[in-house]
Amino acid sequence: MKILNVNLSFWLLIFLCSTSCNTSSEDSIEVAIETFRKGYAPDKRVALWDIQWDGKTLRGETNLDHALTPFLAHIDSLGVQYENQIKLLPEADLEGKEYAVVTISVANIRSDAKHSAELATQATLGTPLKVLKKQSSWYLVQTPDGYISWVDAAGIQLMSEQEINDWHKSEKVVFIELFGHVFSTENESETVSDLVAGNILVVAKEGENHLEVVLPDGRSGFVKKNHLMSFDKWIGSRNTSEENLIQTAKSMMGVPYLWGGTSIKGVDCSGFTKTIYFLNGEIIPRDASQQVHEGEEVDSDKKWENLKVGDLLFFGEKESEGKKERIVHVGMWIGNNSFIHSRGRVRIGSFDPSSPDYDEYELNRYLRTKRVVGKESKNIKNVEDLFESIPKNS
Numbered sequence: 033m034k035i036l037n038v039n040l041s042f043w044l045l046i047f048l049c050s051t052s053c054n055t056s057s058e059d060s061i062e063v064a065i066e067t068f069r070k071g072y073a074p075d076k077r078v079a080l081w082d083i084q085w086d087g088k089t090l091r092g093e094t095n096l097d098h099a100l101t102p103f104l105a106h107i108d109s110l111g112v113q114y115e116n117q118i119k120l121l122p123e124a125d126l127e128g129k130e131y132a133v134v135t136i137s138v139a140n141i142r143s144d145a146k147h148s149a150e151l152a153t154q155a156t157l158g159t160p161l162k163v164l165k166k167q168s169s170w171y172l173v174q175t176p177d178g179y180i181s182w183v184d185a186a187g188i189q190l191m192s193e194q195e196i197n198d199w200h201k202s203e204k205v206v207f208i209e210l211f212g213h214v215f216s217t218e219n220e221s222e223t224v225s226d227l228v229a230g231n232i233l234v235v236a237k238e239g240e241n242h243l244e245v246v247l248p249d250g251r252s253g254f255v256k257k258n259h260l261m262s263f264d265k266w267i268g269s270r271n272t273s274e275e276n277l278i279q280t281a282k283s284m285m286g287v288p289y290l291w292g293g294t295s296i297k298g299v300d301c302s303g304f305t306k307t308i309y310f311l312n313g314e315i316i317p318r319d320a321s322q323q324v325h326e327g328e329e330v331d332s333d334k335k336w337e338n339l340k341v342g343d344l345l346f347f348g349e350k351e352s353e354g355k356k357e358r359i360v361h362v363g364m365w366i367g368n369n370s371f372i373h374s375r376g377r378v379r380i381g382s383f384d385p386s387s388p389d390y391d392e393y394e395l396n397r398y399l400r401t402k403r404v405v406g407k408e409s410k411n412i413k414n415v416e417d418l419f420e421s422i423p424k425n426s
Contacts, residue, residue: 057110061085064106072099077319078178080164083118093119095164095174121164129190132173133199133248134159137226138295139187141179145170151292152181153318154303158204158232158248160196160418161188176418177318189248199234204263205243207231207255210283210296214253218242224253228296230311232263267416270313272405274341278366280311287378294318301361304374305344308364315413316404320346320362326411327404334398336383339365342405347397357399365401
């Protein structure tokens with residue numbers, strides 16, 4: 033993910049040249065590593081800049097080719113002899129299979145290449161991924177919202193650039209019910225896969241009451257027509273109107289809290305707000321601490337009259353002496369002094385003391401509200417954009 037503009041390299045070099053006046057050339061390499069990290073990859077969740085210097089060799093890896101080139105140019109300017117063993121991802125061992133599409137209803141994407149690792153996020157069937165490297169039966173991937181984490185090979189179909197572009201161009205449908213199945217036959221006798229809202233499938237053939245569909249890994253089966261909507265129609269019907277946002281949010285009432293969850297099967301607080309927006313056509317950043325930087329601030333003084341349906345409310349710990357503000361929770365405003373959020377389960381909270389949903393706990397840790405509806409941001413994407421021809425990893 034490109035964090036800064038095209039003039040970044042110039043200003044970084046100015047800064048590095050000024051700091052190197054008071055340090056040795058070898059010390060300046062450490063300064064350069066950290067400066068480029070802060071400039072291009074301040075959030076390690078969405079950009080990889082893992083580079084080390086041992087006095088002789090530069091080691092590590094990055095997926096930021098637009099940062100690595102000026103970085104090495106600066107190192108060369110220092111006049112230090114070094115061996116370059118930095119790997120630029122995606123790694124060559126992928127043999128051109130630098131993309132993937134999720135093949136199961138919900139793929140768990142973890143912080144490390146093992147099933148016991150923390151669940152970082154999820155991706156639903158039909159989600160395109162960028163593939164960075166392989167470790168055993170796991171792949172380091174980058175999701176459409178930029179998240180970099182590990183997914184088990186059993187949940188994805190690797191593709192070349194041509195293959196994924198061909199898949200993008202195919203006729204697709206979206207599953208619109210909360211839960212369902214792909215069946216092996218039209219009489220629904222056996223199950224091929226389960227489905228959740230937002231899953232994307234390729235159309236093979238139309239029947240009387242069912243569509244024959246194809247999953248990204250080539251499996252096929254049948255889904256009831258009235259449980260599907262053509263992708264184009266689905267995209268055309270998506271909008272972040274107050275009615276749509278409330279309807280989507282309330283349809284998930286009672287869904288259990290799941291750390292790292294971003295699907296109907298389970299959601300954490302930011303996974304819930306992300307899912308609401310995804311099912312209405314927009315992709316917002318993954319975590320509450322990322323979402324808080326989007327949109328326009330509309331309140332920090334508990335003036336609820338300033339809020340509109342769809343606004344995101346952020347909760348946590350206020351800044352104090354020697355301690356930065358800490359965002360730990362997010363919910364969505366639904367009007368009438370109420371918000372909906374995932375804490376234990378998806379539920380409604382209220383700031384009205386007379387309401388049975390009164391939530392004094394969240395009221396006491398409320399920080400601010402941001403409006404993302406109708407606000408342009410480079411970090412908020414339209415779902416439609418994910419299913420066009422895609423560029424190389426960068």
